[in-house]
Amino acid sequence: MTIEGVLKQFLGYEPTKNANVTVIDLSGIPFEVLSITVSFISRLIFEFGYFYKRKLAGGVDCETPILLVYEEAHKYVPRSDLVKYRASKTAIERIAKEGRKYGVTLGIVSQRPSEVSETIFSQCSNFIAMRLTNPDDQGYVKKLLPDTSGDLIASLPALQSGEALLIGDSIIVPSTVIIDKCEAKPNSTDISFFTEWSKAWVDVDFEKITSLWKQ
Structure with missing residues (x-):
């Protein structure tokens, strides 16, 4: 593959159809090399x-x-x-600091904002906060937001599914909003463990699983 081909793949310039959204699935990447992989992709696009x-x-x-x-x-x-x-932090923090003038910007998504680099959040101009029940996460988000939004922060643990607190340059007044559900429901719901454990024994085809694993 050429570097031009890799860039076209990442940025949605396919031979048959151009795409505004490209999903790069790194779930199968071993955690030992995950940071390097993310760093490489980030640096390439930057x-x-x-x-x-x-x-x-x-x-x-x-x-x-x-x-x-x-x-x-x-x-x-x-x-x-x-x-x-270090590799992924260096690459992503550079995009956060310098990327906007080159047309590259970030969307940082995490269920544990208190564990994310403060350097990254200091460069963010808009925040979409969904339900947070962990006190550390609530306190961290509160530090990032204006003092006038205290009452809204208090509502974070009570937000329902699909509700979010929107604060930043994109909206005049900090507000609680309801996000439209996507037409194709994402396959991200938790497995019903008790229901599955209560069913009859399942014969697992290990050969098919490991052959897919080896690809």
Whole structure:
């Protein structure tokens, strides 16, 4: 593969169909190399934006703005100085600090905001906070938000499914909103363990599973 082919894949420029959203599934990546993998992808897209802007002429700032959304971000940019996180933290924090002028920006998603790098959050201009029950997470979010939003922060533990607290440059007044449900429901619900354990014994086809695993 060429670097142009990899970039086209990541940015949705496929031969048959162009796509506005590309999902890069890293769930099968061993955790030992996860930070390096995330760092490589992040640096590649950041440098693409950097050289793209250098190519543009006149007063054009950007033709292809890119939003990188990091799901489970505490795995890549934690509040930790351990060496195993250094590669991904360095790459993502650089995007947070410099990426906007090259048309590359971040969406940081985590169920444990108190475990995410403060450097990242200090660069964020908008926050979408869904239900948080952990006191550490609530206190951390409260520190990030304006003092006038104290009453709204108190409502975080009581938010229902689909409700969110929206604060930042994108909205004039901090507000609680209801997010529309997606048409194709994501396959992310918890497994019903008790129901499955109560069923009859299942014969597992181990050969099929391991052959898929080896691919």
